[in-house]
Amino acid sequence: MKRSRREAAAAGGSPPSEQLLFGGPMRYDGGFVRHEETSAQAGLWTVARQIPGMLRLAWVLAWRADRAALVGVVLAEVGRAATAALSLVAVNAALGHLFASAGAAGALRAVLPAALTAGAAAGAGAVLAAVSSWGADRLSPRIQRTATVTLLDRAQRVEMAAMEDPAFNRLLESARFGINSVHRLTSESVSVLSTLLSMAATGGVLFTLSPLLLPLLVLIAAPRAWGAAVTARRRRNSVMAWLQHLRASQLIAQLLTQTYTAAEIRVHGVGAFLLHHFEQMALASDAEQARLAAAGARTRIAASAASGLAFAATFGLLGLLVSTGHLALAAAGTAVIAVRTGAADVGSLLGSVNQLFEEALYVGDLQTLTTEADARAIPTGGADLPERPDAIHVENVSFTYPGRTAPSLDKVSLVVPTGKIVALVGDNGAGKSTLARLLCGLYQPDSGTIRWDGVDTATADRAQQFASTVLLPQDFFHWPLTLRAIVTPGRPGHHDDAQTLAEAAEFAGMEHLLQQQDRGWDTLAAKGFEGGVDFSGGQWQRIGTARTYLRATTTGTDGRRPFLVIADEPTSALDPAAEVRAFDNLRRLAAEGATVLLITHRLAASASADLIYVLKDGRLVEQGTHEELMAVGADEDRPAAGSYRTAYLLQARQYAAELPGPRPAGPHPAGPRPAAEPAEGGGQ
Numbered sequence: 236m237k238r239s240r241r242e243a244a245a246a247g248g249s250p251p252s253e254q255l256l257f258g259g260p261m262r263y264d265g266g267f268v269r270h271e272e273t274s275a276q277a278g279l280w281t282v283a284r285q286i287p288g289m290l291r292l293a294w295v296l297a298w299r300a301d302r303a304a305l306v307g308v309v310l311a312e313v314g315r316a317a318t319a320a321l322s323l324v325a326v327n328a329a330l331g332h333l334f335a336s337a338g339a340a341g342a343l344r345a346v347l348p349a350a351l352t353a354g355a356a357a358g359a360g361a362v363l364a365a366v367s368s369w370g371a372d373r374l375s376p377r378i379q380r381t382a383t384v385t386l387l388d389r390a391q392r393v394e395m396a397a398m399e400d401p402a403f404n405r406l407l408e409s410a411r412f413g414i415n416s417v418h419r420l421t422s423e424s425v426s427v428l429s430t431l432l433s434m435a436a437t438g439g440v441l442f443t444l445s446p447l448l449l450p451l452l453v454l455i456a457a458p459r460a461w462g463a464a465v466t467a468r469r470r471r472n473s474v475m476a477w478l479q480h481l482r483a484s485q486l487i488a489q490l491l492t493q494t495y496t497a498a499e500i501r502v503h504g505v506g507a508f509l510l511h512h513f514e515q516m517a518l519a520s521d522a523e524q525a526r527l528a529a530a531g532a533r534t535r536i537a538a539s540a541a542s543g544l545a546f547a548a549t550f551g552l553l554g555l556l557v558s559t560g561h562l563a564l565a566a567a568g569t570a571v572i573a574v575r576t577g578a579a580d581v582g583s584l585l586g587s588v589n590q591l592f593e594e595a596l597y598v599g600d601l602q603t604l605t606t607e608a609d610a611r612a613i614p615t616g617g618a619d620l621p622e623r624p625d626a627i628h629v630e631n632v633s634f635t636y637p638g639r640t641a642p643s644l645d646k647v648s649l650v651v652p653t654g655k656i657v658a659l660v661g662d663n664g665a666g667k668s669t670l671a672r673l674l675c676g677l678y679q680p681d682s683g684t685i686r687w688d689g690v691d692t693a694t695a696d697r698a699q700q701f702a703s704t705v706l707l708p709q710d711f712f713h714w715p716l717t718l719r720a721i722v723t724p725g726r727p728g729h730h731d732d733a734q735t736l737a738e739a740a741e742f743a744g745m746e747h748l749l750q751q752q753d754r755g756w757d758t759l760a761a762k763g764f765e766g767g768v769d770f771s772g773g774q775w776q777r778i779g780t781a782r783t784y785l786r787a788t789t790t791g792t793d794g795r796r797p798f799l800v801i802a803d804e805p806t807s808a809l810d811p812a813a814e815v816r817a818f819d820n821l822r823r824l825a826a827e828g829a830t831v832l833l834i835t836h837r838l839a840a841s842a843s844a845d846l847i848y849v850l851k852d853g854r855l856v857e858q859g860t861h862e863e864l865m866a867v868g869a870d871e872d873r874p875a876a877g878s879y880r881t882a883y884l885l886q887a888r889q890y891a892a893e894l895p896g897p898r899p900a901g902p903h904p905a906g907p908r909p910a911a912e913p914a915e916g917g918g919q
């Protein structure tokens with residue numbers, strides 16, 4: 236077993252547990268896997284070629300975020316390089332004096348000025364390093380904030396179709412990683428700049444001492460560069476290999492510790508099952524880590540050996556140059572220091588460049604997302620929509636969700652008259668919710684038109700369309716906010732409007748729920764936070780109804796008051812009394828002039844609608860009043876004819892069934908009662 240796990244991990248395959256639970260390695264269809272391959276396969280040359288572009292990207296972001304801090308960082312780094320060069324020159328002079336006057340009286344005095352200069356240069360370098368780090372620390376959060384706001388702003392502006400598009404979603408996910416990368420990109424690019432300048436200063440000094448010394452630095456640097464590149468590449472591969480296993484086991488760990496899975500874990504015995512597979516996956520991950528650790532150690536030994544040989548060769552060459560009189564002893568001493576500094580710089584440069592490369596890929600996605608999101612943003616402006624049209628006309632509308640082949644709406648034509656209750660009924664998946672989403676402007680038809688009186692909504696001002704609509708979706712999101720904030724979205728003027736809030740609570744039957752909460756409207760509907768609570772399904776539905784009422788009866792910031800109320804299964808979790816009250820309330824809204832589009836499977840409720848549309852497989856198959864639809868008989872030419880009547884009778888039959896009579900006296904139907912059970916009416 237151990238062997239097969241090890242082999243599976245080494246081969247990038249999945250251990251048996253992952254195979255069983257996820258059908259293979261857990262490779263999320265998420266953005267953060269977008270660059271794993273690119274990153275792992277990139278060689279030294281690929282990375283090196285991209286350095287200028289990556290630095291430019293980092294500097295552009297920094298320039299936009301805080302110019303003063305950026306200029307401060309660059310000046311401080313240039314100053315640091317100059318002090319490093321000055322320090323080397325001073326060390327060279329000090330060594331020269333030391334070797335020239337070794338043992339002679341006054342040797343210390345001769346060396347002192349150069350030594351003091353070297354010390355002062357080192358001190359100035361330290362101060363400049365602090366300035367540079369201050370600037371970088373100031374820049375990073377500003378860049379991150381700018382990038383975050385850009386991303387969130389673009390994300391909330393795009394069309395629903397973009398949000399549902401897997402490719403756009405991947406990009407969005409990857410760009411979210413880009414936000415953290417933006418911050419690291421800046422610090423790494425400062426490191427790269429700093430190291431490059433330091434190397435230029437060291438190289439310059441070496442060249443001044445003797446042009447022959449420059450190739451020595453390259454000799455030292457080459458094996459180090461090779462070692463760093465190989466190590467970095469191995470690290471990326473390692474991360475890529477174990478990430479898949481880690482994802483799978485993290486998901487299991489999450490499932491085992493979440494509240495929403497707790498009931499099934501206990502009742503269905505899922506806990507022991509998942510724990511067993513978690514352990515199996517953890518063992519596979521261990522095996523993979525051990526394999527990579529051994530490989531990493533071998534590479535490090537090889538790189539260190541190559542680097543040591545290069546150092547030995549360098550010292551040999553230096554000795555040769557000194558002994559043949561081509562290099563002064565003091566210059567050789569300086570060269571040793573410079574070569575060591577330069578070699579260390581190469582190591583750190585490679586590390587930074589490698590990191591820069593990975594971060595830049597994600598930051599690049601952040602930029603791509605900005606462009607893509609702009610292209611897919613909900614258009615602003617457009618034709619004015621009537622505030623209260625006489626009717627909404629749906630004409631020959633077809634719509635297919637992104638990524639699907641079968642249309643969810645197929646050439647649907649219907650009219651929704653204003654001020655009426657219109658019921659949309661039909662089987663699961665018939666297209667009712669989809670039509671509702673098109674009516675409120677979340678999607679645009681692929682073909683056909685939706686007109687508000689004479690205005691085609693495709694070319695209309697979408698903000699006006701949203702402002703004229705109230706949507707109570709079937710899967711109403713349970714916002715983790717205060718009840719006050721949940722019930723007053725888009726109505727900032729009503730956050731503290733006690734009168735309207737009380738009316739909304741009364742409309743939705745929320746009074747009892749509010750009385751139960753210590754903090755009333757300020758109750759936080761987010762379990763897991765201090766003071767946070769959760770509500771039952773029916774209570775959430777009442778909260779949603781209160782929100783619907785508040786929005787439908789007040790005006791938004793643009794002065795529009797919605798006339799179209801779309802309620803998608805608004806009573807599925809309500810108790811019978813609350814359900815009756817909810818339908819009465821919807822009728823009340825319609826009586827006040829709103830158009831209520833009611834999507835429901837409760838045909839007793841649709842029976843009182845002014846108009847009923849029946850959908851089946853994305854097509855409109857029947858329409859009329861309840862009485863008209865109940866009068867439709869079977870029709871050989873129209874197989875769906877009478878489907879409303881059939882469904883209605885099916886539901887009605889459940890209630891019309893004969894009620895059981897009173898329990899007959901005599902022996903207990905399940906046999907004699909146990910002796911301990913008191914006889915009925917026996918009293919205690």
Ligand SMILES: Nc1ncnc2c1ncn2[C@@H]1O[C@H](COP(=O)(O)OP(=O)(O)OP(=O)(O)O)[C@@H](O)[C@H]1O
Pocket residue numbers: 399636637639643661662663664665666667668669670709
């Ligand atoms: N976001 C989506 N992406 C892809 N397909 C979707 C999406 N939403 C719905 N569909 C598909 O569109 C079809 C119509 O779904 P819709 O939700 O409109 O049905 P419905 O009549 O409201 O069903 P129900 O009574 O079950 O709520 C179904 O085949 C469904 O699988």
